[in-house]
Amino acid sequence: MKPVSELLKNRGPALFHISPDATVFEALQVLERHGVGALLVMVDQTLTGVVSERDYTRKVALQGKNSKEVKVAEIMTANVITVSPATRTRACMTLMSQKRIRHLPVVDGDQVVGMISIRDLMDDIIEGHEQTIEQLTSYIQQ
Template identity: 65%
Template structure:
């Protein structure tokens, strides 16, 4: 399986984030604009949280809060689980399963490289399996 750095390289320019003092409404607009399910919450170049559609649903909508008055830091997930650029996709899949999360920031030292989602991981695993099946079919036919 490939390292996550290769997954990120395929979609450069996707370091989508929001500041902790921005409103949840603004974060929702960014989620819709970029068609993603989560954003990194960054403060002075460091990841301080992740805010997702799930955070909005559970911590704003279901609690009757107002997204234009609630700030991101009030609902974000603070204990961020991240991986390094050399982490393999299978290891990421296991981590996501164990932690029950769908998004993983990729960080190299102090540098934030991006974020991968469960969809990125699944696409890579499916592509790898398709390639393996193709190789086995060619082997059998020869």
């Protein structure tokens, strides 16, 4: 399995984030605009949490709260589990499974360098399997 830094190379430099003082409605707009399921919650360059569609569903919609009034800080996951760029993808899969999370911020020292999702890891696994199948097929046909 490869390091997370390899996955981030394919994603580009964009870091989608929002302030903890923003409303949940504003966070939903950013999620929709970028087609992602979670945002980094940051104050300046400091990671303070992660907010996801799941947070919205469970902590706002199902509780009958108004997304235009609730602040991101009220629903975000504050004790964020992070990984480094050197963390191997298998370790990320294990961590996500054990902690039942779908997104992992990638932090290098004090700097947030990206975020990976369970989908990124699954896409990588599928790509690896396809390459293996191609190699085996080529070997068999020789």
